[in-house]
Each structure stands twice: as C-alpha cells, then as structure tokens.
Amino acid sequence: KVLKRLFLAEEGGGGLAAEPFAYWEEWPLRVAFVVAGGYVRHIVLVLCHLAADGHAAELVVKDFRLLLLRDSLPPLRSATPRELAAWQHSPEGRRVSGEAIGFWLEEYARMDPVPPSSHVPGEPRFVEATMRSPALAAAAQAVAARNRVSSSTVLLAGAMRLAGGLTGQRFCGMRVIVNNRFAAARRDVVSTISQEALVVLDLRTESFDALVRQAWGTALRAYRQAQYDPYAMEEAVTRAGPGIRSFGCFNDQRLVQEDGQVTALEGKTEVARTDAMDRNICDFRLHVGGEPGRMEISCYADTALLPPPGIEQYLLDLEGLIVEAART
Structure with missing residues (x-):
C-alpha cells in the first residue's frame, strides 16, 4: 500500500509538472493530494520556476511542514518578493x-x-x-x-x-x-x-x-x-x-x-x-x-x-x- 501511494504521488506530480504553466491565467503553484482510507497521505507541490528557484522550493516545503506540525510559522526575516x-x-x-x-x-x-x-x-x-x-x-x-x-x-x-x-x-x-x-x-x-x-x-x-x-x-x-x-x-x-x-x-x-x-x-x-x-x-x-x-x-x-x-x-x-x- 505504501509503494502504491508513493507511485500515485509521483504519477500525480509528473502529471502536474508536464503541462506548461499559463503565466497569465493561473497561480504559479499546483497542488495535488493522494488520499487513502479517508486521509491525505501525500501532498504534491509543483512550483513554476518563475516563482521559485531550488532554494525557494525547499523553503516552501519546510514552511508547509511547520504549518502541519505547529499550525504556525516563525516571524518573517527575509525580504518579500514585492x-x-x-x-x-x-x-x-x-x-x-x-x-x-x-x-x-x-x-x-x-x-x-x-x-x-x-x-x-x-x-x-x-x-x-x-x-x-x-x-x-x-x-x-x-x-x-x-x-x-x-x-x-x-x-x-x-x-x-x-x-x-x-x-x-x-x-x-x-x-x-x-x-x-x-x-x-x-x-x-x-x-x-x-x-x-x-x-x-x-x-x-x-x-x-x-x-x-x-x-x-x-x-x-x-x-x-x-x-x-x-x-x-x-x-x-x-x-x-x-x-x-x-x-x-x-x-x-x-x-x-x-x-x-x-x-x-x-x-x-x-x-x-x-x-x-x-x-x-x-x-x-x-x-x-x-x-x-x-x-x-x-x-x-x-x-x-x-x-x-x-x-x-x-x-x-x-x-x-x-x-x-x-x-x-
């Protein structure tokens, strides 16, 4: 079951990433959930490279984990994109x-x-x-x-x-x-x-x-x-x-x-x-x-x-x- 869920997560991520982003019509983030037994088992995040480089993508994953674990984020210390x-x-x-x-x-x-x-x-x-x-x-x-x-x-x-x-x-x-x-x-x-x-x-x-x-x-x-x-x-x-x-x-x-x-x-x-x-x-x-x-x-x-x-x-x-x- 674990391997099946991992396969579905990879398959979902591949599908989301395969389609080019329509920059003027959608947000630069796509999300998919792999659900089994009524629970979300895996979360797939696909980021447009215009919105996030490799380090920024890691930050998004890190902050997402913190939100799930603590329901809060530490104070923002870096500049915003704006x-x-x-x-x-x-x-x-x-x-x-x-x-x-x-x-x-x-x-x-x-x-x-x-x-x-x-x-x-x-x-x-x-x-x-x-x-x-x-x-x-x-x-x-x-x-x-x-x-x-x-x-x-x-x-x-x-x-x-x-x-x-x-x-x-x-x-x-x-x-x-x-x-x-x-x-x-x-x-x-x-x-x-x-x-x-x-x-x-x-x-x-x-x-x-x-x-x-x-x-x-x-x-x-x-x-x-x-x-x-x-x-x-x-x-x-x-x-x-x-x-x-x-x-x-x-x-x-x-x-x-x-x-x-x-x-x-x-x-x-x-x-x-x-x-x-x-x-x-x-x-x-x-x-x-x-x-x-x-x-x-x-x-x-x-x-x-x-x-x-x-x-x-x-x-x-x-x-x-x-x-x-x-x-x-």
Whole structure:
C-alpha cells in the first residue's frame, strides 16, 4: 500500500509538472493530494520556476511542514518578493544592475570568438547524458584541498578547459548559476532570485592547479556581478556581437560548504542518456549533483555543437582530467 501511494504521488506530480504553466491565467503553484482510507497521505507541490528557484522550493516545503506540525510559522526575516522588486527598481538597484552589465561587457571584450557549429543536428536536437562517478567526488575534493578552493571551482575549471579544447579559445567564458542569497535579508526569499554570472578564464596556464586558482578568484568576482535587469543585460550583450558569446552554462546544486575528506566509493563509472527532450534551454549545460562520495554530472548539449557520443566523451574526459590532477 505504501509503494502504491508513493507511485500515485509521483504519477500525480509528473502529471502536474508536464503541462506548461499559463503565466497569465493561473497561480504559479499546483497542488495535488493522494488520499487513502479517508486521509491525505501525500501532498504534491509543483512550483513554476518563475516563482521559485531550488532554494525557494525547499523553503516552501519546510514552511508547509511547520504549518502541519505547529499550525504556525516563525516571524518573517527575509525580504518579500514585492520588497525585492521595489529595491531592484530603486536608484540603488539600478546602479547595481548597471555595474553588473558593465562588468559583463568588459569580460565579453576579453573573450575569443566561438566558431560556428560544424555538426549536422541530430534527432532529437538536444540530448542529455549523465555520469555517475565514485572517483570524481574524491578527486575533485583532493584538488580543492590542495589549492584551498571549493570542489565546485575545480569542476568549473575542468569544464572550461575541455570547452576551450572544443572551441579553440584561449580566453573562454562560461555562465555560472549564482543563488544571490549571500545577504541575510535575501536568504529565505521565496522567489527566483538566482541569476547567471560570467566567468572568463585564460586557459593557457602552466598547470591545472594554476587554472583552478585562477578560476577561484575570477569566479568570486563574477558572483558579485550576478544581480541585474535581465532585459537590459540581454540588450547590452546582443550589441557586443554574435561571435562573442559564452560557452554554455555551469550549475552546481550541491551544498559545496559540505566539502570534506571523501574516499571514493566502490563501483565503476556509469554514463547513460538521461533526457531526450527537444527543447532549447541552453546550447550546452553542465549540472552537478549527487550524494557525498558519488558525484553525478549531467551534460545537456545541442547536437549541432556536440554529437551524442561527444557529449558522453566530454563527461568521461572531465572525470579523467580531474582524477589525473588529483594524482599529481
């Protein structure tokens, strides 16, 4: 019975999430209840990503549990979405946005052009592969500890080095998802406040460790410039020229503050196709997740940019690069 209810909850959640939100006609939250024996056994919440990012979704679930257990919530300490929007339209908010746009344009000016795609698009056009690696988490953390950076920085440096090998760029740029929750007043905002930062690296370094250290300082500066008016940013970047663009997006959703001494678990590396949806979210995207000691990295790419075998090989090359760096 428990398994049946869980199946019904997953089935209900999948059904609610499958239909795109009609932004102008419905609330950005859908709810379903799984009832058995006259009682609600499971509650399914589906949030529109325009209304909540990953952290905000966790806050919604946390508050829902508190309401069920205590029938009350603690006092609100973070800004509301309305207050955050008011700040964004204030002189201070516009100044922050303008500085971020200026920073991006300066970084774009450093980048080498990305050559046009040379492969014939496949069917489906966009393909995702996921690698589950017992060795990668320990290797990334070993390199991170040696250079006093985060394992996320090590993965970003490796991803960008391989991207430069695909594009032939020396100065390569990649967009990185930033949660923008550094300030206490924004930590628990239930909204989508994450935005992209632009990280540009000079890939011609004497060692991978040197590239990792460069990535650490460069990424920290970029994180500070990840709050901006997206429409103004799009207009400014479009004027920079079609040949000057970043190579894809990097998103590490792990809790990187949990970095520590991790020993690789037993088992072999697995790479498998995980998504065949023909939708253009991004021409190239890396997503990092998984459990401690068993890292999971997905690569989603336009087959005109990288054919399916190349997508899988990219993930294996990333593992090989960082595992080898950990040994040296």
